[in-house]
Amino acid sequence: MRAVLLTGFGGPDQLEYREDVPAPQAGPGEVRIRVAATAINNTDIWTREGAYGTPGDPSGTAGWRREPLAFPRIQGADVVGRIDQVGAGVPRSRLGERVVVDPMLYTGGERELVDTEYLGSERDGGFAEHTAVPAENAHAVESPLSDAELATFPTAYATAMRMLNRANVGSGETVVVTGASGGVGSALIQLAVLRGARVVAVTSGAKRERALKLGAHEAVDRNSPDLDAQVGPVDVVADVVAGPAFPQLLRMLAPLGRYVVAGGIAGPLVETDLRTVYLRQLQLIGSSFGTHEDFAQLIGHVERGELTPLLAGTYPLHELREAQRAFTAKDFFGKLVITVEDAA
């Protein structure tokens, strides 16, 4: 089959497009999917770069589990397609089913989520014509959205859902969302609005209008020098950016405020004044990916048509390098998606 192999940690040149890759087979309890569309996530980039550091060495090279990765690897977590093979124990009635894949490969509760495998990282994913996953990870979905539109949801929205659930965001609370133009950021806006929160989006000048259209009640420029004075005090900050803005984000919080973080695009090493944390009795909450329950909650929203897909562009499979380059340049709002066209 056609697929893009990641051959080692490094730049986009580590991605190799091939037409002779053996197709996976559905093992017991698994289904194989004929891939239609697979979205790009920050995790793909960081995994390719090995940018997670090791527990003892912030600059060490490792996958998101902070362990070595097996190469070659087919990346791609956010898969939409149709089941074209079922393994032992999976009803044949599922053949042909249109599915969105929950990319978190674990069994159990949130404790097990922390050490989960992730599709396209510890197991081959969707930058290929076929991928195989546990049958329960393939969610049948009824939706008028296109395959590429559906592919915008899995990782970003499940991550955002878990962030809001971890921070216990309730109706009437004010939530600051950073990186509002990105996948998780735009998901946070929509999901927070759905639960009745007041949303303040932090993004760069030109993208503010988009954030407001998505439902944010206010959109502020991330480069404002007095960001914290302009915004706070708020109940929750939901952050995937971190970096130099981190101290400002903490200062925005009202007493007992919660800061929930699932990424650090602008730099994960931050200086914290613990006096701000303990005197204001703040909480900093780490969140990563989403549980199967978060994902099921997400599929419910999708099927009820409550979420607007933000498809910023599509690329054919053999242009994955270019797509990852464009993704890294961040000059778009929403998600970039690889569409896996039929073989000629």
Place this chain on the structure above:
Amino acid sequence: MRAVLLTGFGGPDQLEYREDVPAPQAGPGEVRIRVAATAINNTDIWTREGAYGTPGDPSGTAGWRREPLAFPRIQGADVVGRIDQVGAGVPRSRLGERVVVDPMLYTGGERELVDTEYLGSERDGGFAEHTAVPAENAHAVESPLSDAELATFPTAYATAMRMLNRANVGSGETVVVTGASGGVGSALIQLAVLRGARVVAVTSGAKRERALKLGAHEAVDRNSPDLDAQVGPVDVVADVVAGPAFPQLLRMLAPLGRYVVAGGIAGPLVETDLRTVYLRQLQLIGSSFGTHEDFAQLIGHVERGELTPLLAGTYPLHELREAQRAFTAKDFFGKLVITVEDAA
């Protein structure tokens, strides 16, 4: 009356012993206490030094509310004594009552606690012959312990109680306690053991035996280079030390682990690798002082004789400077207490 006045931010020389200070009067709803003993806390030192920084300037001079303080001020939060005057609305039957004072001066819930006033900081405290407080802050106590022993409890144990409550420490969980020889640290050991947790105390060599005697199941040397490998993974770290050990403390945590902090004796400015926080899905919880509910829970433990007071030494009122110097040198286990002898 005799009292020690804090005349401004600075060193011990800012403390002035006087014999001509007007005694306070019990206002409406208040009681006045004839002080018998008042313990010394880190807060006294930091307040004297103005060491809390301002929100925008980590090295700015301010009290714990990060605002200017009114001088002269009588410090001293942990007061034990007898009620010798009641204000309007307080039953005369309380005259003569032996009381331990809850030093948190607020009305409401945990939201109001964050902006509370603190006895000896925003209002004159117990380094004096008399102090006046709201009647409901003066808790009658039945106990065979001495006044100085009772004075070891209020701030340290209420702070520790809230830390454990904020981190929701449950039976069977493992809790690492830093600064185990200090007031809050030794309180954490005793209170965590009381709720059925397994306690690992982190302290310096010579003080380890004391921690074990207090009930810690294990005591490790804070200077071990591989502290985190030696200890983890644990459910909770309860910290009042922070500083250079902070990254190690985070690495000790099991997935979903909680780090709760109420102070940073070794330095409150810490570098955090947010990847450790979000990939392990940790929580960092700020905690400060204790609610009235935490304090009532504490008095229950005291009256049931479940806590061992750790009275490391007493000083007469006119030697408060020396006592604060000894407190800062940290060459003791437990609490130093000022005893207010009768006037000649």
